[in-house]
Amino acid sequence: MKSIQFKIILSILLFVLFIIGLERYQLSKSIRTQFIEFKKSKNELLMNTIIPVISLNLSLGLESANDEYLESIVTQNSDLVYVRLLDNNGNLLYEFESKTLKDIDEIKDFNHCEKSINDTITDASLGVLELQFSNSEYEQMHSTNERIGLQITIISIVLLLLFLLFLKHVFKGLAVLTQSVLEYNPKENNFKLRQSPKKDEVSLIQNAIVEMVNRIAIYAEVLDNTNALLEEKVRQRTLELEESNKELKLLASVDPLTGLYNRRYFTKSSEQILEIVKRNKTALSTIMLDIDNFKNVNDTYGHKCGDDVIVSVATIVNDSIRKSDIACRFGGEEFVVLLPETDIEGAYIIAEKIRKKVEEKRVVIEGGFYINVSVSVGVTEYNLKKDINFESIIHRADRAMYSSKESGKNQTSVHSA
Amino acid sequence: MKKFLAAAVFSCFSLSLFANSFSEEMLNIYAKLSVRFVLMSTLKDELSESVNICIGSKAEDERAATTLIDLMHEHYPAGIGEYKIYVIKSDYSNINFCKEASLFFVLSIEDIDLPKVITFAQENKILTMSYDQVLVEDGIDISLFIGREIRPYISLANIFAKDIYLDNVLLRVSKIYKKQEE
Numbered sequence: 109m110k111s112i113q114f115k116i117i118l119s120i121l122l123f124v125l126f127i128i129g130l131e132r133y134q135l136s137k138s139i140r141t142q143f144i145e146f147k148k149s150k151n152e153l154l155m156n157t158i159i160p161v162i163s164l165n166l167s168l169g170l171e172s173a174n175d176e177y178l179e180s181i182v183t184q185n186s187d188l189v190y191v192r193l194l195d196n197n198g199n200l201l202y203e204f205e206s207k208t209l210k211d212i213d214e215i216k217d218f219n220h221c222e223k224s225i226n227d228t229i230t231d232a233s234l235g236v237l238e239l240q241f242s243n244s245e246y247e248q249m250h251s252t253n254e255r256i257g258l259q260i261t262i263i264s265i266v267l268l269l270l271f272l273l274f275l276k277h278v279f280k281g282l283a284v285l286t287q288s289v290l291e292y293n294p295k296e297n298n299f300k301l302r303q304s305p306k307k308d309e310v311s312l313i314q315n316a317i318v319e320m321v322n323r324i325a326i327y328a329e330v331l332d333n334t335n336a337l338l339e340e341k342v343r344q345r346t347l348e349l350e351e352s353n354k355e356l357k358l359l360a361s362v363d364p365l366t367g368l369y370n371r372r373y374f375t376k377s378s379e380q381i382l383e384i385v386k387r388n389k390t391a392l393s394t395i396m397l398d399i400d401n402f403k404n405v406n407d408t409y410g411h412k413c414g415d416d417v418i419v420s421v422a423t424i425v426n427d428s429i430r431k432s433d434i435a436c437r438f439g440g441e442e443f444v445v446l447l448p449e450t451d452i453e454g455a456y457i458i459a460e461k462i463r464k465k466v467e468e469k470r471v472v473i474e475g476g477f478y479i480n481v482s483v484s485v486g487v488t489e490y491n492l493k494k495d496i497n498f499e500s501i502i503h504r505a506d507r508a509m510y511s512s513k514e515s516g517k518n519q520t521s522v523h524s525a
Numbered sequence: 526m527k528k529f530l531a532a533a534v535f536s537c538f539s540l541s542l543f544a545n546s547f548s549e550e551m552l553n554i555y556a557k558l559s560v561r562f563v564l565m566s567t568l569k570d571e572l573s574e575s576v577n578i579c580i581g582s583k584a585e586d587e588r589a590a591t592t593l594i595d596l597m598h599e600h601y602p603a604g605i606g607e608y609k610i611y612v613i614k615s616d617y618s619n620i621n622f623c624k625e626a627s628l629f630f631v632l633s634i635e636d637i638d639l640p641k642v643i644t645f646a647q648e649n650k651i652l653t654m655s656y657d658q659v660l661v662e663d664g665i666d667i668s669l670f671i672g673r674e675i676r677p678y679i680s681l682a683n684i685f686a687k688d689i690y691l692d693n694v695l696l697r698v699s700k701i702y703k704k705q706e707e
Contacts, residue, residue: 160694162695164695164698167557167561168554168558168561168698169554169558170674170676170698171615176674177698229561229565229605230605270563271610495618
């Protein structure tokens with residue numbers, strides 16, 4: 109785990125342990141130094157108290173008094189474990205050795221005092237006094253110090269563990285919050301946590317996130333509704349577009365007045381049919397017809413009446429041919445019919461059929477009146493050897509139709525290939 | 526017990542030559558101690574260049590007095606510190622010779638002479654010391670107390686009456702005499 113939480117905890121742990129260790133070391137050192145200084149001072153004080161008396165007794169020649177005096181000193185100072193008084197010549201005048209004393213040479217430390225005794229008047233050397241105090245107090249102090257150090261260390265570790273548990277508890281909320289944020293899906297609105305009444309930092313962050321999640325839920329709902337509306341609009345627009353496309357496509361291939369194919373569609377379709385006829389070597393005939401005296405109709409009855417005449421003729425043409433045949437409005441009052449797999453005789457029959465129906469048709473105009481119109485028709489047949497393209501067929505049909513016009517109109521002419 | 530026996534031996538080992546019984550060991554101690562008493566008192570401030578000591582004794586103890594003088598010179602052949610030591614013998618009829626002394630040592634004395642010595646010492650601001658410790662109870666300033674151990678025996682009242690004061694350490698090692706009524 110390399111998280112900031114771990115680094116913070118580790119740093120605090122090391123810092124606290126370092127501080128405790130340093131404090132304990134300094135305190136222990138200070139206590140030891142102060143204790144030694146205190147003992148030295150105490151020992152020195154005792155020595156300075158004893159020496160003048162010893163000195164006086166020696167100078168007065170009352171050596172025996174020193175025995176009594178030193179014994180009283182030993183009795184009064186229970187920490188004295190060794191006393192030795194030597195005269196100027198090194199002769200032993202007094203010696204005391206406690207049962208608890210170890211080898212005197214091994215324990216000459218800060219508890220050991222040795223001082224020469226001088227005559228207060230003549231300053232002559234009278235002897236040497238040697239005192240050794242017990243180390244038990246120091247050892248006791250040292251032991252106590254170590255025990256306290258151990259206790260503090262244990263308490264520190266326990267407190268640190270509690271602190272770690274506390275930190276873990278504190279960061280647990282953060283972990284739960286993080287997990288909840290990671291698992292949060294705005295579409296499902298599955299955020300588990302709710303507003304917390306606590307005022308700690310994690311709770312404040314949690315409350316802020318809960319507030320944010322609530323807003324996201326509101327905006328998500330609005331967004332869903334908007335999306336649904338948009339999808340519906342798109343669907344409608346698509347339908348409308350498809351309808352428009354159909355209409356547009358229809359408009360692109362159908363004459364809007366008559367409902368027959370227009371010239372552009374006819375030209376494109378005729379080329380395709382011509383290719384099929386060439387490949388299959390089947391018959392193909394074409395009929396071209398034009399309304400006679402149509403200019404007079406327009407001039408006499410108006411364009412509205414002219415349109416009605418065109419629609420009537422187109423209806424007759426459309427009703428007179430097969431589904432496999434293609435009829436189109438080729439010009440203003442000019443129509444062309446393409447008859448696949450039909451020879452010229454068959455085409456002539458159909459042409460005459462159309463002409464007669466037009467002749468018989470009474471076209472009703474405004475005011476309840478009616479008029480009669482006629483058509484001049486030209487028929488021709490596709491010639492495999494001569495016709496390179498469809499224009500030559502149209503051209504022959506056109507010549508046949510004009511031949512009918514020139515021959516008196518309302519008749520059908522055939523132009524063989 | 527050991528010290529007590531030693532003191533007893535010292536006491537029994539008396540100088541048979543003297544009329545009175547004087548322990549040589551005790552004389553030796555007195556010889557060493559008497560000079561120092563002067564130097565450990567406020568009399569030291571009044572000394573010029575020597576410590577003068579007068580030894581009073583009965584006529585029959587003159588030899589012991591001489592021995593005491595010899596012992597003093599033996600202990601301090603060149604004086605003590607910066608001071609020379611002058612010791613003279615005196616009988617109690619001529620104690621005026623001891624006016625310049627700092628210490629009057631009563632080696633032996635008749636009861637009748639004691640008040641004279643005490644008055645003389647009082648008037649001349651002289652410390653008095655006796656071989657016999659009982660004399661402390663009779664007005665002598667200093668002696669040696671012989672009990673389980675040998676210690677200086679001091680009558681502070683007598684000494685203070687002469688406006689003399691002793692070193693504190695000396696007082697610590699000494700046995701202080703107190704009158705019964707005190």
